[in-house]
Amino acid sequence: MLLTIIVLPLLGFLSGSLFGKFLGKGVGIITTLTTIFSSFLSFILLFTVINQSLVKTLVINNWIHSGFLKIDWSFCFDSLTCVMLVVVTFISSLVHLYSTEYMEHDPHFPRFMSYLSLFTFFMLILITGDNFLQMFVGWEGVGISSYLLINFWFTRIQANKSAIKAMLVNRIGDFFLLLAIFTLFITFNTLDYDIIFSVTPLFINYNIGLFNYHIGLIDIICIFIFLGAMGKSAQIGLHTWLPDAMEGPTPVSALIHAATMVTAGVFLIVRCSYLFEHSPIALSIVTVIGSMTAFFAATTGLFQNDMKKVIAYSTCSQLGYMIFSCGLSSYEVSIFHLSNHAFFKALLFLGAGAVIHALSDEQDMRKMGGLKNLLPFSYAISLIGSLALVGFPFLTGFYSKDVILEISASTYTIYGQFAFFLGILATFCTAFYSTRLLYLVFLSYPNGNKNIILNAHEGSFRLTFPLGILCFFSIFIGYLTKDLFIGFGTSFWGSSIFVKPSNYLMTDIEFLDIQYKLLPLVITLLGIFFSYYIYSIGITKYFLIKKCSNNFFFIYNFFNKKWYFDRFYNQFFLENILSNGYNYTYKTIDRGVIEVMGPIGIFTVIYYFLSKIIKYQNGFILSYLTYFLVTMILFILIMLFQNISLLFFFSIYFLFYKEINFFFKYI
Numbered sequence: 272m273l274l275t276i277i278v279l280p281l282l283g284f285l286s287g288s289l290f291g292k293f294l295g296k297g298v299g300i301i302t303t304l305t306t307i308f309s310s311f312l313s314f315i316l317l318f319t320v321i322n323q324s325l326v327k328t329l330v331i332n333n334w335i336h337s338g339f340l341k342i343d344w345s346f347c348f349d350s351l352t353c354v355m356l357v358v359v360t361f362i363s364s365l366v367h368l369y370s371t372e373y374m375e376h377d378p379h380f381p382r383f384m385s386y387l388s389l390f391t392f393f394m395l396i397l398i399t400g401d402n403f404l405q406m407f408v409g410w411e412g413v414g415i416s417s418y419l420l421i422n423f424w425f426t427r428i429q430a431n432k433s434a435i436k437a438m439l440v441n442r443i444g445d446f447f448l449l450l451a452i453f454t455l456f457i458t459f460n461t462l463d464y465d466i467i468f469s470v471t472p473l474f475i476n477y478n479i480g481l482f483n484y485h486i487g488l489i490d491i492i493c494i495f496i497f498l499g500a501m502g503k504s505a506q507i508g509l510h511t512w513l514p515d516a517m518e519g520p521t522p523v524s525a526l527i528h529a530a531t532m533v534t535a536g537v538f539l540i541v542r543c544s545y546l547f548e549h550s551p552i553a554l555s556i557v558t559v560i561g562s563m564t565a566f567f568a569a570t571t572g573l574f575q576n577d578m579k580k581v582i583a584y585s586t587c588s589q590l591g592y593m594i595f596s597c598g599l600s601s602y603e604v605s606i607f608h609l610s611n612h613a614f615f616k617a618l619l620f621l622g623a624g625a626v627i628h629a630l631s632d633e634q635d636m637r638k639m640g641g642l643k644n645l646l647p648f649s650y651a652i653s654l655i656g657s658l659a660l661v662g663f664p665f666l667t668g669f670y671s672k673d674v675i676l677e678i679s680a681s682t683y684t685i686y687g688q689f690a691f692f693l694g695i696l697a698t699f700c701t702a703f704y705s706t707r708l709l710y711l712v713f714l715s716y717p718n719g720n721k722n723i724i725l726n727a728h729e730g731s732f733r734l735t736f737p738l739g740i741l742c743f744f745s746i747f748i749g750y751l752t753k754d755l756f757i758g759f760g761t762s763f764w765g766s767s768i769f770v771k772p773s774n775y776l777m778t779d780i781e782f783l784d785i786q787y788k789l790l791p792l793v794i795t796l797l798g799i800f801f802s803y804y805i806y807s808i809g810i811t812k813y814f815l816i817k818k819c820s821n822n823f824f825f826i827y828n829f830f831n832k833k834w835y836f837d838r839f840y841n842q843f844f845l846e847n848i849l850s851n852g853y854n855y856t857y858k859t860i861d862r863g864v865i866e867v868m869g870p871i872g873i874f875t876v877i878y879y880f881l882s883k884i885i886k887y888q889n890g891f892i893l894s895y896l897t898y899f900l901v902t903m904i905l906f907i908l909i910m911l912f913q914n915i916s917l918l919f920f921f922s923i924y925f926l927f928y929k930e931i932n933f934f935f936k937y938i
Contacts, residue, residue: 272312273329273348276356277399279309280363280392287385298381299371302388306367309391310360317353321755324765326350328401335404339460345401347464351767354606354756355398355538358613359531363391365737369621370522372733373628383423387526390416394531398538403452403462406539410448410503413532414441420527421519430518437512444502444509444536451495458488468545468769475549493546493553496539497560504536504590507564511836513587517579521624524579525617528586534609537593541602545769548600555686558598562679562690565591567834569700573707574831578627578636581708582619585660588697589616589672595690596675599682600774603764607756608671611749615659615667618741622653625734626712629727633719636708641717645727650713652738657705659745661795662698670749672698673791674757674780680787681779698791702798710806 283302291298319325331344348356367387374383393416397409422434452462458474459467471489478485500506505513516528527533540547540557547553565588572584589612596605626642626649627634643650655666662672676698679691717724729735755763759777832838866872 272316273327273346274331276309276312276316276360277346277392277395279305279312280360280388280395283388284385284392287381287388291381291385294381296371296375296380298384299367299375302384303364303367303371306360306388306391307364309395310357310364313353313356313360316348317357320348320350320353321763324762326766340456340462342402342404342462344405346399347401348399349767350764351538351541351606352398354610356395358534358610359391359394359398362531362613362617363387363394363526365617365740366522366526366621368733369525369624369737370520372731373522373624374520379423383420383520386416386419386423387522390420390527390532394535397535401464403455403464403467406542407448407452410535411445413503413527413535414438414445417441417516417527417532420523421516423519423523427518433512433515433518437516440509440512441502444499447495447502448499451492451499454488454492454495458492464542471545471549487550487552489546490550490552493543493550494556496543496546497553497557500536500539500594501560502536503539504533504594505564505587506536506560506591506594507567508560510564510568510587511833511840514580514583514833517577517583521579521620521627524583525620525624528583528620531613533586533590534593534613537590537597537605537609540594540597541606541768544597544600544602547597548769548771548774554598554600556598558595558686558690561591561593561595561598562693563591564588564594565697566693566700567591569697569704570830571833572704573700574827575704576635576637576831578623578634578639578708578712579620581636581704582616582623585619585701585704586612586616588701589660591697592672592675592694595694596678599678599687599690599776600770601675601678601776602768602770603757604671604674604678604777606768607752608675610752610756611659611667611671614741614748615656615745618652618738618745619656619660621738621741622649622656625649625730625738626653628730628734630719631723631726633723636711638719639712639717640715640719641713641724642727643713645724646713646729648729648735648738650709652742653713654709655742655745657709661702661705661799662791663795664792665750667745667747667749670753671757673788676791677780677783677788678776681776681783695790695794699794699798702795703802706799706802707806710803714807 280302283305286294286301286305287298294301327348329346329348331346334344335342367384370384370387374380377383390413393409393412395409396412397406400406400409418434418438421437422430424430455467456462458477459470461467474488477488479488479491501509513528513533517524519527547557568584568587568591572581572588575581575584589608593605593608593612596602596608626639626646629642629646629649630639633639659666659668662668676691676694679687679694682688755761757777759781829835
């Protein structure tokens with residue numbers, strides 16, 4: 272059963288890629304059924320782990336045996352892996368079913384479905400790997416699958432650019448993850464999780480000297496791991512690929528950029544909790560970067576006009592919450608929010624896809640409006656998904672998001688208070704742009720093309736059934752799993768997550784002042800009412816006038832242009848890199864030094880010597896006898912005086928005697 276969970280999506284990919292031409296739309300049935308069956312087995316495995324508290328390891332075969340490096344193809348199924356298995360396979364099953372209608376008219380439908388299954392397979396490899404190298408195989412596999420899915424409509428230039436951008440930005444993070452893997456092997460002589468985590472306390476006092484400073488070896492490893500996670504989980508600085516990845520089909524956005532791939536970085540940090548708990552410096556960096564990402568992405572989403580990009584920035588913001596929760600050593604809360612977020616974010620993306628599908632692929636919210644009565648089901652699911660996102664009481668997001676903020680308020684450290692402050696501001700912005708999305712799309716007056724608005728309609732069963740399932744989970748899954756995941760004294764996580772007793776904060780939040788617990792709810796309600804008030808109750812014209820004023824126009828542009836990150840990268844990094852690459856690397860080094868010292872220089876020297884030597888090949892025997900006699904005399908002199916340098920200088924003089932005589936004559 273364990274291996275079947277992983278193999279089934281691979282079989283779906285092979286059926287679509289090898290026989291898609293013959294199966295046609297039957298590929299959708301095969302890939303959907305294989306993923307659904309894998310999801311069913313994942314649920315059974317999760318219940319088994321809950322009841323028996325077991326950690327199962329499945330060794331398939333030897334892979335690499337070279338000196339100290341011994342790596343097997345082995346899979347670890349603990350409670351952390353089982354939760355991720357359920358999330359990945361269940362969301363993937365619903366996306367597969369959704370795509371059978373959403374993409375059925377696309378001429379490359381079999382290729383799309385096979386790519387979805389390939390992505391699911393590599394994600395399962397990532398989360399079930401029993402060592403860092405096998406995890407890295409899945410890590411790179413989801414990157415390749417992401418490239419293929421974003422660039423699915425390869426005839427669109429913007430899709431090409433977005434896919435290349437996603438690949439390049441993720442390569443930066445992957446480079447640091449490779450450095451972490453190399454450092455781990457040099458330090459521990461193994462890459463197995465169990466061995467590394469068990470002996471980590473023995474290496475706490477190991478330092479590396481760098482510029483007269485001593486840096487802890489565990490600190491360096493954890494920082495490298497986090498930098499690798501930043502690429503996949505779109506943390507500030509390496510986030511630019513995530514909103515541009517919305518160029519792919521909407522099911523791609525739901526599967527990759529909401530529920531699974533972007534959470535790979537969070538999963539990696541949680542998996543390495545044994546390392547991070549021994550590195551306070553790394554935990555501080557994780558907390559700061561995560562809180563900054565939550566605030567940055569939330570403010571950027573305030574004034575975006577593309578419906579999918581608003582949801583994409585909300586994903587980036589929620590990933591910030593998960594990351595800084597890990598920085599506060601609340602790994603179980605981070606995974607709890609990850610699993611909750613997967614359901615309501617997939618609901619939002621697929622709901623946005625239903626709206627876009629109904630409006631003939633229109634994504635600009637300014638050209639929508641008035642859809643509440645035309646698309647009542649889409650409005651209901653978007654409302655539930657948005658309320659779960661903002662953390663409205665008793666919906667899924669409320670049970671995890673508020674706990675993260677309470678934990679940050681309970682730390683009483685500068686990093687915790689910094690995270691709490693930015694998290695509260697991000698909460699207000701999240702409520703604002705979620706309400707803005709609902710109002711512009713469903714509640715405002717129609718602003719789009721009349722024919723498109725009038726022809727808007729709900730999808731069929733295959734489109735609406737996954738939305739209904741996700742809607743149910745977005746309401747109840749947080750309540751149903753709270754005690755299991757983060758309940759006081761729960762033993763569900765077992766040995767899969769390690770937290771130092773001094774860093775455990777779940778007891779502290781029970782004694783937190785009531786105003787800190789109510790503050791997120793108050794800020795959320797303020798953001799909802801403030802957004803609705805601005806866009807609906809008679810001050811829209813005043814808001815537009817204010818938006819055009821000099822001061823507010825700069826603020827609006829600053830957030831709308833994504834804090835000018837792309838412009839900064841393009842102007843100060845890419846242009847300078849390309850310019851320096853042309854002027855120095857290409858013209859000075861490649862076409863200059865390398866060619867002079869290399870092919871052109873060698874050719875010139877050899878040609879010059881040959882042009883001199885060839886003059887002595889005149890065809891006269893008397894000349895050849897003279898050369899032979901001179902050579903023999905020189906050889907005898909060398910044998911007598913044991914000085915080979917004499918031969919060299921004599922040969923040079925003999926070949927270039929005219930030039931040498933001219934030089935001395937000139938002097």
